[in-house]
Amino acid sequence: MTATTAENPEAVADPGDRHPQRWLILGVICLAQLTVLLDNTVLSVAIPSLTRELDASSSDIQWMINAYSLVQSGLLLTAGSAADRYGRKKMLTAGLLLFGVGSLAAGLAQTSAQLIAARAGMGVGGALLMTTTLAVVVQVFDDAERVKAIGLWATVNSLGFAAGPLLGGFMLNHFWWGSIFLINIPVALIGVVAVVRMVPESKNPQGDRPDLLGALLSTIGMASVVFAIISGPEHGWTSARVLVAAGVGVVVLGAFALWELRIPYPMLDMHFFRNRRFVGAVTGAILVAFGMGGSLFLLTQHLQFVLGYEPLEAGLRTAPLAVSVVALNLAGIGARVYAALGTPKTIMTGMTMMSAGLAVIALFGGDDYTGMLIGLVVMGAGISFAMPAMANAIMSAIPPEKAGVGAGVNGTLAEFGNGLGVAVLGAVLNSRFAALAAVSATSFPAALAAAGSAGERERVADAFASGLETSQLVGACGVFAGGALAAALLWRAERAESTQRAADSEPKASA
Numbered sequence: 247m248t249a250t251t252a253e254n255p256e257a258v259a260d261p262g263d264r265h266p267q268r269w270l271i272l273g274v275i276c277l278a279q280l281t282v283l284l285d286n287t288v289l290s291v292a293i294p295s296l297t298r299e300l301d302a303s304s305s306d307i308q309w310m311i312n313a314y315s316l317v318q319s320g321l322l323l324t325a326g327s328a329a330d331r332y333g334r335k336k337m338l339t340a341g342l343l344l345f346g347v348g349s350l351a352a353g354l355a356q357t358s359a360q361l362i363a364a365r366a367g368m369g370v371g372g373a374l375l376m377t378t379t380l381a382v383v384v385q386v387f388d389d390a391e392r393v394k395a396i397g398l399w400a401t402v403n404s405l406g407f408a409a410g411p412l413l414g415g416f417m418l419n420h421f422w423w424g425s426i427f428l429i430n431i432p433v434a435l436i437g438v439v440a441v442v443r444m445v446p447e448s449k450n451p452q453g454d455r456p457d458l459l460g461a462l463l464s465t466i467g468m469a470s471v472v473f474a475i476i477s478g479p480e481h482g483w484t485s486a487r488v489l490v491a492a493g494v495g496v497v498v499l500g501a502f503a504l505w506e507l508r509i510p511y512p513m514l515d516m517h518f519f520r521n522r523r524f525v526g527a528v529t530g531a532i533l534v535a536f537g538m539g540g541s542l543f544l545l546t547q548h549l550q551f552v553l554g555y556e557p558l559e560a561g562l563r564t565a566p567l568a569v570s571v572v573a574l575n576l577a578g579i580g581a582r583v584y585a586a587l588g589t590p591k592t593i594m595t596g597m598t599m600m601s602a603g604l605a606v607i608a609l610f611g612g613d614d615y616t617g618m619l620i621g622l623v624v625m626g627a628g629i630s631f632a633m634p635a636m637a638n639a640i641m642s643a644i645p646p647e648k649a650g651v652g653a654g655v656n657g658t659l660a661e662f663g664n665g666l667g668v669a670v671l672g673a674v675l676n677s678r679f680a681a682l683a684a685v686s687a688t689s690f691p692a693a694l695a696a697a698g699s700a701g702e703r704e705r706v707a708d709a710f711a712s713g714l715e716t717s718q719l720v721g722a723c724g725v726f727a728g729g730a731l732a733a734a735l736l737w738r739a740e741r742a743e744s745t746q747r748a749a750d751s752e753p754k755a756s757a
Contacts, residue, residue: 264391265446267444268386268387268391270444271386271444271445271446272383272386272387272398274437274441275338275383276379276398276399276402277433277436277437277440278338278341278342278375278379278434278437278441279375279379279399279402279403279406280402280406281345281375281430281434281437282345282372282375282376282406283402283403283406283410284406284409284410284413285314285349285368285372285410285427288410288413288414288417288426289310289414289426292414292423292426293307295418295422295423296310296361296423299423300355300356300357300358301358302358303358306358310361310362313363313365313366313369314365314366314368314369314372315369315472315476315661316366316369316469316472316473316476317366317369317370317373317469318369318370318372318373318376319373319468319472319657319658319661320465320466320468320469320472321369321370321373321465322373322376322377322468322654322657322658322661323461323464323468323513323514323651323654323658324373324461324464324465324513325337325341325374325376325377325378325650326377326650326651326652326654326655326657327456327457327460327461327513327514327650327654328374329374329377329378329449329653330381330449330450330647330648330649330651331449331450331456332449333447333448333449334381334382334385334447334448334649334650335382335441335442335445335446335448336447337374337377337378337650338374338375338378338382338441338445339438339441339442340371341371341372341373341374341375341378342371342375342434342437342438342441343434343438344368344370344371344374345368345371345372345375345430345434346431346434346435346438347367347371348364348367348368348369348370348371349364349368349427349428349431350427350428350431351364351367352364352365352427353425353426353427353428354424355424373657376653376657377650377653377654377657378653379399379653380396380637380641380649380652380653380656380657381448381649381652381653382445383395384641384646384649384652385446385448385646385649386446392638393580393581393585393634393635393638394578394580394581394634396634396637396638396641397575397578397580397581397630397634398575398576399634399637400571400575400630400633400634401571401572401575401576401630403633405568405572412561412562417429448649449647450648457506457509457511457512459505460502460505460506460509460512460513460514461513463498463499463501463502463505464499464502464513466494466498467494467495467496467498467499467501467502468499468658468661469495470492470494470495470498471491471495471496471499471662471665472661472665473491473495474489474491474492474495475665475666475668475669477491478668478669478672483669483673503516513651514651514655518643518644521643522735522736522738522742523639523642523643523736523739523740523743524639524640524643524644525735526590526639526731526732526733526734526735526736526739527589527636527639527640527643527732527736528640528655529728529735530593530597530636530639530732530733531636531640531656531659531660531663532659532663532666532728533663533724533725533729533732534596534597534600534629534632534633534725534728535659535660535661535662535663535664536663536664536667536670536721536724536725536728537597537600537601537604537625537667537721537724537725538629538663538664538667539663539664539665539666539667540666540667540668540670540671540717540721541604541625541667541718542564543667543668543671543672544671544672544675544714544717544718544721545564545618545622546560546564547690547714548607548618548714549563549564551690551707551710552612552613552707552711552714553615563615563618563619566619566622566623567622567623567625567626567629568626569626570622570623570625570626570629570630571626571627571630571633574626574627574630574631575630575634580592580630580631580634580635581634583595584635584638588740589635589638589639589736589740590732590733590736590737590740591733592631592632592635593631593632593635593636593639593729593732593736594729594730594732594733595628595631595632596627596628596629596630596632596633596635596729597628597632597725597726597728597730597732598628598726598729599625599628600625600628600629600632600725600729601628601722601723601725601726601729602624602628602722603620603621603622603626603627603628604621604625604718604721604722604725605621605718605722606620606621606624607625607718608621608714608715608716608718608719608722609715612711612714612715613711632729636732637656639736640652640655640659641653641656667721670720670724671717671720671721672717674713674716674717674720675713675714675716675717676713677713678709678712678713679693679709679710679712679713682708682709682712682713690706690710693706693710694706694707
Protein backbone atom coordinates (compact mmCIF):
# COMPACT_ATOMS: atom_id res chain seq x y z
CA MET A 247 0.00 0.00 0.00
CA THR A 248 1.33 3.41 -0.95
CA ALA A 249 0.15 6.19 1.32
CA THR A 250 -0.23 9.76 0.22
CA THR A 251 1.05 12.55 2.43
CA ALA A 252 -0.75 12.66 5.77
CA GLU A 253 -0.84 16.44 5.75
CA ASN A 254 -3.88 16.28 3.48
CA PRO A 255 -6.71 14.74 5.49
CA GLU A 256 -8.92 14.57 2.43
CA ALA A 257 -6.48 12.57 0.33
CA VAL A 258 -8.09 9.42 -1.01
CA ALA A 259 -6.04 6.40 -1.98
CA ASP A 260 -7.02 3.84 -4.57
CA PRO A 261 -9.45 1.50 -2.75
CA GLY A 262 -7.81 -1.41 -4.54
CA ASP A 263 -4.58 -0.74 -2.60
CA ARG A 264 -6.28 -1.11 0.77
CA HIS A 265 -5.83 -4.28 2.80
CA PRO A 266 -9.08 -6.29 2.43
CA GLN A 267 -9.06 -7.34 6.10
CA ARG A 268 -7.96 -4.01 7.55
CA TRP A 269 -11.00 -3.54 9.81
CA LEU A 270 -10.75 -7.10 11.14
CA ILE A 271 -7.06 -6.46 11.79
CA LEU A 272 -8.01 -3.28 13.68
CA GLY A 273 -10.41 -5.35 15.78
CA VAL A 274 -7.60 -7.78 16.68
CA ILE A 275 -5.29 -4.90 17.54
CA CYS A 276 -7.93 -3.24 19.71
CA LEU A 277 -8.51 -6.53 21.55
CA ALA A 278 -4.78 -6.76 22.35
CA GLN A 279 -4.73 -3.11 23.43
CA LEU A 280 -7.80 -3.50 25.61
CA THR A 281 -6.24 -6.44 27.45
CA VAL A 282 -3.28 -4.29 28.45
CA LEU A 283 -5.35 -1.29 29.48
CA LEU A 284 -7.88 -3.28 31.48
CA ASP A 285 -5.08 -4.81 33.49
CA ASN A 286 -3.78 -1.33 34.30
CA THR A 287 -7.06 -0.24 35.89
CA VAL A 288 -8.50 -3.52 37.18
CA LEU A 289 -5.82 -3.88 39.84
CA SER A 290 -6.99 -0.81 41.78
CA VAL A 291 -10.16 -2.53 43.01
CA ALA A 292 -8.21 -5.64 44.08
CA ILE A 293 -6.04 -3.82 46.62
CA PRO A 294 -8.07 -4.90 49.70
CA SER A 295 -8.03 -8.54 48.54
CA LEU A 296 -4.28 -8.46 47.86
CA THR A 297 -3.59 -6.88 51.23
CA ARG A 298 -5.61 -9.60 52.97
CA GLU A 299 -4.64 -12.70 50.94
CA LEU A 300 -0.93 -11.99 50.41
CA ASP A 301 -0.38 -10.07 53.64
CA ALA A 302 0.89 -7.22 51.45
CA SER A 303 2.17 -3.99 52.97
CA SER A 304 1.43 -0.53 51.58
CA SER A 305 4.87 -0.55 49.94
CA ASP A 306 4.14 -3.96 48.37
CA ILE A 307 0.84 -2.69 46.94
CA GLN A 308 2.56 0.37 45.52
CA TRP A 309 5.13 -1.79 43.74
CA MET A 310 2.47 -4.20 42.45
CA ILE A 311 0.88 -1.25 40.68
CA ASN A 312 4.05 0.61 39.71
CA ALA A 313 6.28 -2.30 38.59
CA TYR A 314 4.15 -2.65 35.49
CA SER A 315 4.04 1.04 34.52
CA LEU A 316 7.72 1.55 35.36
CA VAL A 317 8.93 -1.29 33.10
CA GLN A 318 6.47 -0.46 30.32
CA SER A 319 7.36 3.23 30.27
CA GLY A 320 11.09 2.55 30.30
CA LEU A 321 10.89 0.14 27.37
CA LEU A 322 8.49 1.96 25.02
CA LEU A 323 11.14 3.48 22.71
CA THR A 324 13.22 0.29 22.75
CA ALA A 325 10.16 -1.85 21.99
CA GLY A 326 9.18 0.42 19.11
CA SER A 327 12.69 0.27 17.66
CA ALA A 328 12.74 -3.53 17.96
CA ALA A 329 9.40 -3.73 16.15
CA ASP A 330 10.73 -1.60 13.28
CA ARG A 331 13.86 -3.71 12.95
CA TYR A 332 12.61 -7.25 13.52
CA GLY A 333 9.01 -6.97 12.35
CA ARG A 334 5.88 -5.54 13.92
CA LYS A 335 3.89 -8.74 13.56
CA LYS A 336 6.63 -10.72 15.32
CA MET A 337 6.84 -8.23 18.17
CA LEU A 338 3.05 -8.02 18.50
CA THR A 339 2.91 -11.80 18.79
CA ALA A 340 5.79 -11.80 21.29
CA GLY A 341 4.06 -9.07 23.32
CA LEU A 342 0.85 -11.08 23.56
CA LEU A 343 2.75 -14.22 24.58
CA LEU A 344 4.79 -12.37 27.22
CA PHE A 345 1.68 -10.70 28.55
CA GLY A 346 -0.13 -14.05 28.73
CA VAL A 347 2.76 -15.78 30.53
CA GLY A 348 3.11 -12.86 32.92
CA SER A 349 -0.64 -12.98 33.63
CA LEU A 350 -0.41 -16.71 34.43
CA ALA A 351 2.50 -16.08 36.82
CA ALA A 352 0.60 -13.19 38.45
CA GLY A 353 -2.59 -15.22 38.88
CA LEU A 354 -0.71 -18.08 40.55
CA ALA A 355 1.58 -15.90 42.69
CA GLN A 356 1.82 -16.93 46.35
CA THR A 357 3.79 -13.95 47.67
CA SER A 358 3.94 -10.22 47.10
CA ALA A 359 7.45 -10.53 45.61
CA GLN A 360 6.24 -13.08 43.05
CA LEU A 361 3.35 -10.85 42.02
CA ILE A 362 5.62 -7.80 41.68
CA ALA A 363 8.02 -9.79 39.47
CA ALA A 364 5.14 -11.10 37.36
CA ARG A 365 3.79 -7.57 36.91
CA ALA A 366 7.22 -6.39 35.75
CA GLY A 367 7.23 -9.20 33.17
CA MET A 368 3.79 -8.15 32.01
CA GLY A 369 5.21 -4.64 31.58
CA VAL A 370 7.65 -5.95 28.94
CA GLY A 371 4.75 -7.46 27.00
CA GLY A 372 2.73 -4.29 27.51
CA ALA A 373 5.50 -2.13 26.01
CA LEU A 374 5.61 -4.32 22.89
CA LEU A 375 1.83 -4.22 22.55
CA MET A 376 1.48 -0.47 23.05
CA THR A 377 4.01 0.29 20.30
CA THR A 378 3.22 -2.41 17.74
CA THR A 379 -0.56 -1.93 17.77
CA LEU A 380 -0.36 1.73 16.67
CA ALA A 381 2.46 0.97 14.22
CA VAL A 382 0.36 -1.73 12.53
CA VAL A 383 -2.61 0.67 12.26
CA VAL A 384 -0.36 3.15 10.43
CA GLN A 385 0.88 0.44 8.08
CA VAL A 386 -2.52 -1.08 7.24
CA PHE A 387 -4.64 2.08 6.76
CA ASP A 388 -4.11 4.77 4.16
CA ASP A 389 -4.46 8.50 4.85
CA ALA A 390 -8.15 8.59 3.94
CA GLU A 391 -9.06 6.13 6.72
CA ARG A 392 -6.17 6.44 9.15
CA VAL A 393 -7.62 9.14 11.41
CA LYS A 394 -10.83 7.14 11.88
CA ALA A 395 -8.79 3.99 12.60
CA ILE A 396 -6.55 5.82 15.08
CA GLY A 397 -9.69 7.28 16.66
CA LEU A 398 -11.04 3.77 17.24
CA TRP A 399 -7.64 2.67 18.55
CA ALA A 400 -7.64 5.65 20.96
CA THR A 401 -11.20 4.81 22.00
CA VAL A 402 -9.92 1.59 23.49
CA ASN A 403 -7.86 3.65 25.95
CA SER A 404 -11.02 5.25 27.29
CA LEU A 405 -12.94 1.98 27.26
CA GLY A 406 -10.20 0.33 29.29
CA PHE A 407 -10.29 3.13 31.82
CA ALA A 408 -14.08 2.90 32.22
CA ALA A 409 -14.46 -0.89 32.15
CA GLY A 410 -11.46 -1.87 34.30
CA PRO A 411 -12.91 -1.15 37.76
CA LEU A 412 -16.29 -2.62 36.77
CA LEU A 413 -14.77 -5.84 35.43
CA GLY A 414 -12.48 -6.08 38.44
CA GLY A 415 -15.39 -5.63 40.85
CA PHE A 416 -17.42 -8.31 39.05
CA MET A 417 -14.57 -10.83 39.06
CA LEU A 418 -13.74 -10.22 42.73
CA ASN A 419 -17.39 -10.64 43.72
CA HIS A 420 -17.48 -14.11 42.13
CA PHE A 421 -13.89 -15.44 42.15
CA TRP A 422 -10.58 -15.08 43.99
CA TRP A 423 -8.16 -12.23 43.28
CA GLY A 424 -6.02 -14.24 40.82
CA SER A 425 -8.93 -14.35 38.37
CA ILE A 426 -8.31 -10.73 37.36
CA PHE A 427 -5.02 -11.88 35.82
CA LEU A 428 -6.00 -15.34 34.55
CA ILE A 429 -8.82 -13.84 32.47
CA ASN A 430 -6.10 -12.33 30.27
CA ILE A 431 -4.81 -15.72 29.15
CA PRO A 432 -7.63 -16.81 26.78
CA VAL A 433 -7.77 -13.26 25.36
CA ALA A 434 -4.00 -13.33 24.73
CA LEU A 435 -4.22 -16.76 23.05
CA ILE A 436 -7.09 -15.64 20.80
CA GLY A 437 -5.06 -12.56 19.97
CA VAL A 438 -1.97 -14.60 19.04
CA VAL A 439 -3.97 -16.83 16.67
CA ALA A 440 -5.67 -13.84 15.07
CA VAL A 441 -2.40 -11.90 14.67
CA VAL A 442 -0.61 -14.89 13.09
CA ARG A 443 -3.48 -15.49 10.65
CA MET A 444 -4.44 -11.93 9.68
CA VAL A 445 -1.86 -9.24 10.46
CA PRO A 446 0.65 -8.63 7.64
CA GLU A 447 4.33 -8.41 8.52
CA SER A 448 6.03 -5.04 8.13
CA LYS A 449 9.45 -3.76 9.15
CA ASN A 450 12.13 -1.26 8.22
CA PRO A 451 13.35 -2.40 4.79
CA GLN A 452 16.76 -0.81 5.38
CA GLY A 453 17.45 -3.08 8.34
CA ASP A 454 19.24 -0.51 10.49
CA ARG A 455 21.80 -1.89 12.91
CA PRO A 456 20.44 -2.24 16.46
CA ASP A 457 21.28 0.74 18.66
CA LEU A 458 22.04 -1.19 21.86
CA LEU A 459 23.54 1.71 23.82
CA GLY A 460 20.65 3.95 22.79
CA ALA A 461 18.19 1.30 23.98
CA LEU A 462 19.99 1.04 27.33
CA LEU A 463 20.16 4.81 27.84
CA SER A 464 16.52 5.41 26.88
CA THR A 465 15.32 2.62 29.17
CA ILE A 466 17.32 3.83 32.18
CA GLY A 467 16.45 7.49 31.54
CA MET A 468 12.71 6.99 31.06
CA ALA A 469 12.45 4.53 33.98
CA SER A 470 14.23 7.03 36.26
CA VAL A 471 11.96 9.91 35.28
CA VAL A 472 8.82 7.80 35.69
CA PHE A 473 10.10 6.52 39.05
CA ALA A 474 10.53 10.12 40.22
CA ILE A 475 6.99 10.99 39.08
CA ILE A 476 5.55 7.90 40.81
CA SER A 477 7.44 8.60 44.05
CA GLY A 478 6.67 12.34 44.22
CA PRO A 479 3.15 12.29 45.71
CA GLU A 480 4.14 9.91 48.53
CA HIS A 481 7.68 11.02 49.39
CA GLY A 482 7.50 14.71 48.44
CA TRP A 483 8.73 16.40 45.30
CA THR A 484 11.81 17.80 47.05
CA SER A 485 12.82 14.54 48.75
CA ALA A 486 16.24 13.03 47.99
CA ARG A 487 14.57 9.94 46.49
CA VAL A 488 12.67 12.01 43.92
CA LEU A 489 15.43 14.53 43.15
CA VAL A 490 18.10 11.84 42.65
CA ALA A 491 15.85 9.77 40.37
CA ALA A 492 14.83 12.84 38.36
CA GLY A 493 18.46 13.99 38.11
CA VAL A 494 19.62 10.60 36.90
CA GLY A 495 16.78 10.53 34.37
CA VAL A 496 17.56 13.98 32.97
CA VAL A 497 21.31 13.31 32.72
CA VAL A 498 20.87 9.90 31.10
CA LEU A 499 18.24 11.17 28.64
CA GLY A 500 20.61 14.03 27.76
CA ALA A 501 23.34 11.46 27.09
CA PHE A 502 20.82 9.49 25.00
CA ALA A 503 20.06 12.57 22.86
CA LEU A 504 23.78 13.27 22.29
CA TRP A 505 24.43 9.64 21.40
CA GLU A 506 21.52 9.55 18.95
CA LEU A 507 22.90 12.65 17.19
CA ARG A 508 26.33 11.04 16.72
CA ILE A 509 25.59 7.56 15.36
CA PRO A 510 24.62 6.73 11.75
CA TYR A 511 21.71 4.45 12.72
CA PRO A 512 19.94 6.13 15.67
CA MET A 513 17.02 4.50 17.44
CA LEU A 514 15.30 7.91 17.62
CA ASP A 515 16.37 10.39 14.97
CA MET A 516 16.68 13.63 16.97
CA HIS A 517 16.29 15.59 13.73
CA PHE A 518 12.56 14.81 13.97
CA PHE A 519 12.46 17.64 16.51
CA ARG A 520 13.33 20.10 13.72
CA ASN A 521 10.03 19.19 12.09
CA ARG A 522 7.46 21.80 13.16
CA ARG A 523 4.61 19.37 12.54
CA PHE A 524 6.23 16.82 14.85
CA VAL A 525 7.00 19.42 17.56
CA GLY A 526 3.47 20.82 17.40
CA ALA A 527 1.91 17.37 17.72
CA VAL A 528 4.30 16.47 20.54
CA THR A 529 3.35 19.64 22.44
CA GLY A 530 -0.35 18.91 22.09
CA ALA A 531 0.02 15.24 23.04
CA ILE A 532 1.85 16.08 26.26
CA LEU A 533 -0.78 18.63 27.29
CA VAL A 534 -3.77 16.40 26.44
CA ALA A 535 -2.22 13.75 28.69
CA PHE A 536 -1.44 16.50 31.22
CA GLY A 537 -5.11 17.50 31.28
CA MET A 538 -6.41 13.93 31.45
CA GLY A 539 -3.95 12.65 34.04
CA GLY A 540 -4.13 15.69 36.28
CA SER A 541 -7.90 16.10 36.06
CA LEU A 542 -8.62 12.44 36.83
CA PHE A 543 -6.25 12.63 39.78
CA LEU A 544 -8.21 15.63 41.07
CA LEU A 545 -11.64 14.23 40.19
CA THR A 546 -11.12 11.09 42.25
CA GLN A 547 -10.40 13.19 45.32
CA HIS A 548 -13.22 15.61 44.52
CA LEU A 549 -15.80 12.83 44.29
CA GLN A 550 -14.66 11.02 47.44
CA PHE A 551 -13.56 13.81 49.78
CA VAL A 552 -15.89 16.65 48.76
CA LEU A 553 -19.01 14.89 47.43
CA GLY A 554 -18.67 11.87 49.74
CA TYR A 555 -18.83 8.93 47.30
CA GLU A 556 -17.28 5.51 47.95
CA PRO A 557 -14.32 4.50 45.69
CA LEU A 558 -16.38 2.32 43.33
CA GLU A 559 -19.16 4.94 43.20
CA ALA A 560 -16.54 7.56 42.38
CA GLY A 561 -15.16 5.37 39.60
CA LEU A 562 -18.62 4.95 38.10
CA ARG A 563 -19.17 8.71 38.16
CA THR A 564 -16.03 9.37 36.10
CA ALA A 565 -17.27 6.94 33.43
CA PRO A 566 -19.16 9.60 31.38
CA LEU A 567 -15.77 10.96 30.30
CA ALA A 568 -14.85 7.62 28.75
CA VAL A 569 -18.37 6.97 27.42
CA SER A 570 -18.31 10.32 25.61
CA VAL A 571 -14.98 9.46 23.93
CA VAL A 572 -16.16 5.96 22.96
CA ALA A 573 -19.51 7.11 21.57
CA LEU A 574 -18.09 9.93 19.43
CA ASN A 575 -15.23 7.87 18.01
CA LEU A 576 -17.39 4.82 17.29
CA ALA A 577 -19.78 7.13 15.43
CA GLY A 578 -16.83 8.48 13.42
CA ILE A 579 -17.60 12.08 14.41
CA GLY A 580 -13.98 12.84 15.32
CA ALA A 581 -12.81 11.67 11.88
CA ARG A 582 -15.43 13.82 10.15
CA VAL A 583 -14.43 16.87 12.18
CA TYR A 584 -10.79 16.23 11.22
CA ALA A 585 -11.68 15.92 7.53
CA ALA A 586 -13.61 19.20 7.68
CA LEU A 587 -11.16 21.26 9.76
CA GLY A 588 -7.71 19.74 9.23
CA THR A 589 -5.12 19.01 11.91
CA PRO A 590 -4.49 22.43 13.57
CA LYS A 591 -8.15 23.46 13.89
CA THR A 592 -9.21 19.99 15.08
CA ILE A 593 -6.56 20.01 17.81
CA MET A 594 -7.44 23.57 18.83
CA THR A 595 -11.15 22.70 18.95
CA GLY A 596 -10.57 19.55 20.97
CA MET A 597 -8.24 21.13 23.50
CA THR A 598 -10.52 24.16 23.89
CA MET A 599 -13.37 21.77 24.73
CA MET A 600 -11.13 19.92 27.21
CA SER A 601 -10.25 23.22 28.83
CA ALA A 602 -13.92 24.26 28.95
CA GLY A 603 -14.87 20.94 30.54
CA LEU A 604 -12.26 21.38 33.26
CA ALA A 605 -13.48 24.92 33.91
CA VAL A 606 -17.11 23.75 34.16
CA ILE A 607 -16.10 21.09 36.69
CA ALA A 608 -14.14 23.66 38.72
CA LEU A 609 -16.86 26.33 38.75
CA PHE A 610 -20.08 24.28 38.82
CA GLY A 611 -19.13 20.82 40.10
CA GLY A 612 -18.00 21.78 43.57
CA ASP A 613 -21.14 20.82 45.49
CA ASP A 614 -23.19 19.01 42.87
CA TYR A 615 -22.52 16.13 40.49
CA THR A 616 -24.64 17.65 37.69
CA GLY A 617 -22.04 20.31 36.92
CA MET A 618 -19.31 17.69 36.99
CA LEU A 619 -21.27 15.44 34.61
CA ILE A 620 -21.58 18.24 32.04
CA GLY A 621 -17.87 19.01 32.35
CA LEU A 622 -16.92 15.33 31.92
CA VAL A 623 -18.99 14.99 28.74
CA VAL A 624 -17.49 18.16 27.25
CA MET A 625 -13.97 16.96 28.16
CA GLY A 626 -14.64 13.58 26.58
CA ALA A 627 -15.81 15.23 23.35
CA GLY A 628 -12.64 17.32 23.28
CA ILE A 629 -10.44 14.26 23.81
CA SER A 630 -12.23 12.38 21.01
CA PHE A 631 -11.32 15.22 18.61
CA ALA A 632 -7.80 16.09 19.76
CA MET A 633 -6.21 12.76 20.61
CA PRO A 634 -6.57 10.94 17.23
CA ALA A 635 -5.56 14.10 15.33
CA MET A 636 -2.38 14.43 17.38
CA ALA A 637 -1.48 10.74 17.21
CA ASN A 638 -1.91 10.91 13.43
CA ALA A 639 0.21 14.08 13.25
CA ILE A 640 3.03 12.43 15.22
CA MET A 641 2.95 9.25 13.16
CA SER A 642 2.73 11.11 9.82
CA ALA A 643 5.74 13.28 10.73
CA ILE A 644 7.88 10.15 11.10
CA PRO A 645 8.87 8.00 8.10
CA PRO A 646 6.69 4.86 7.75
CA GLU A 647 9.70 2.59 8.29
CA LYS A 648 10.06 4.15 11.77
CA ALA A 649 6.40 3.64 12.72
CA GLY A 650 7.31 1.56 15.79
CA VAL A 651 9.55 4.30 17.16
CA GLY A 652 6.78 6.83 16.41
CA ALA A 653 4.34 4.74 18.45
CA GLY A 654 6.94 4.55 21.22
CA VAL A 655 7.25 8.34 21.19
CA ASN A 656 3.44 8.66 21.36
CA GLY A 657 3.23 6.27 24.31
CA THR A 658 6.16 7.90 26.10
CA LEU A 659 4.55 11.34 25.76
CA ALA A 660 1.30 10.01 27.22
CA GLU A 661 3.15 8.59 30.24
CA PHE A 662 5.13 11.80 30.71
CA GLY A 663 2.07 14.04 30.32
CA ASN A 664 0.03 11.99 32.80
CA GLY A 665 2.79 12.17 35.38
CA LEU A 666 3.30 15.89 34.75
CA GLY A 667 -0.41 16.54 35.21
CA VAL A 668 -0.51 14.71 38.54
CA ALA A 669 2.67 16.46 39.73
CA VAL A 670 1.78 20.03 38.73
CA LEU A 671 -1.92 20.06 39.56
CA GLY A 672 -1.31 18.06 42.73
CA ALA A 673 1.29 20.61 43.82
CA VAL A 674 -1.14 23.48 43.13
CA LEU A 675 -3.83 21.69 45.15
CA ASN A 676 -1.55 21.01 48.10
CA SER A 677 -0.14 24.54 48.12
CA ARG A 678 -3.57 26.19 47.99
CA PHE A 679 -5.00 23.80 50.59
CA ALA A 680 -2.14 24.35 53.03
CA ALA A 681 -2.38 28.13 52.65
CA LEU A 682 -6.15 28.26 53.23
CA ALA A 683 -6.46 25.57 55.89
CA ALA A 684 -3.38 26.74 57.83
CA VAL A 685 -2.59 23.17 58.89
CA SER A 686 0.62 21.17 58.81
CA ALA A 687 -1.04 17.90 57.68
CA THR A 688 -0.01 16.79 54.19
CA SER A 689 -3.40 15.35 53.16
CA PHE A 690 -7.06 16.18 53.50
CA PRO A 691 -7.96 13.08 55.58
CA ALA A 692 -5.08 13.79 57.99
CA ALA A 693 -6.10 17.44 58.33
CA LEU A 694 -9.72 16.45 58.91
CA ALA A 695 -8.71 13.92 61.57
CA ALA A 696 -6.61 16.56 63.35
CA ALA A 697 -9.45 19.11 63.36
CA GLY A 698 -10.73 19.66 66.89
CA SER A 699 -14.26 20.93 66.24
CA ALA A 700 -17.06 20.85 63.69
CA GLY A 701 -16.26 24.42 62.66
CA GLU A 702 -12.62 23.58 62.09
CA ARG A 703 -13.55 20.50 60.06
CA GLU A 704 -15.83 22.65 57.90
CA ARG A 705 -13.01 25.15 57.38
CA VAL A 706 -10.65 22.34 56.32
CA ALA A 707 -13.25 20.93 53.89
CA ASP A 708 -13.87 24.38 52.37
CA ALA A 709 -10.12 24.91 51.98
CA PHE A 710 -9.74 21.59 50.19
CA ALA A 711 -12.66 22.33 47.85
CA SER A 712 -11.13 25.73 47.07
CA GLY A 713 -7.76 24.10 46.39
CA LEU A 714 -9.41 21.68 43.98
CA GLU A 715 -11.16 24.53 42.15
CA THR A 716 -7.90 26.46 41.79
CA SER A 717 -5.93 23.46 40.53
CA GLN A 718 -8.65 22.53 38.02
CA LEU A 719 -8.67 26.09 36.66
CA VAL A 720 -4.86 25.99 36.36
CA GLY A 721 -5.23 22.74 34.43
CA ALA A 722 -7.86 24.34 32.15
CA CYS A 723 -5.57 27.28 31.39
CA GLY A 724 -2.62 24.93 30.72
CA VAL A 725 -4.61 22.77 28.31
CA PHE A 726 -5.99 25.79 26.43
CA ALA A 727 -2.55 27.39 26.14
CA GLY A 728 -1.10 24.08 24.97
CA GLY A 729 -3.80 23.74 22.34
CA ALA A 730 -3.11 27.25 21.05
CA LEU A 731 0.64 26.60 20.92
CA ALA A 732 0.27 23.20 19.23
CA ALA A 733 -2.16 24.63 16.66
CA ALA A 734 0.13 27.59 15.93
CA LEU A 735 3.12 25.30 15.35
CA LEU A 736 1.09 23.02 13.10
CA TRP A 737 -0.29 25.98 11.12
CA ARG A 738 3.25 27.26 10.57
CA ALA A 739 4.37 23.79 9.50
CA GLU A 740 1.52 23.47 6.99
CA ARG A 741 2.22 26.94 5.54
CA ALA A 742 5.92 26.11 5.20
CA GLU A 743 5.10 22.80 3.48
CA SER A 744 2.61 24.50 1.16
CA THR A 745 5.18 27.17 0.24
CA GLN A 746 7.80 24.50 -0.41
CA ARG A 747 5.46 22.48 -2.63
CA ALA A 748 4.61 25.62 -4.62
CA ALA A 749 8.30 26.43 -5.05
CA ASP A 750 9.06 22.88 -6.17
CA SER A 751 6.29 22.98 -8.77
CA GLU A 752 7.33 26.29 -10.37
CA PRO A 753 10.13 24.90 -12.60
CA LYS A 754 7.79 22.20 -13.86
CA ALA A 755 5.16 24.79 -14.72
CA SER A 756 7.63 26.90 -16.68
CA ALA A 757 9.17 23.96 -18.52
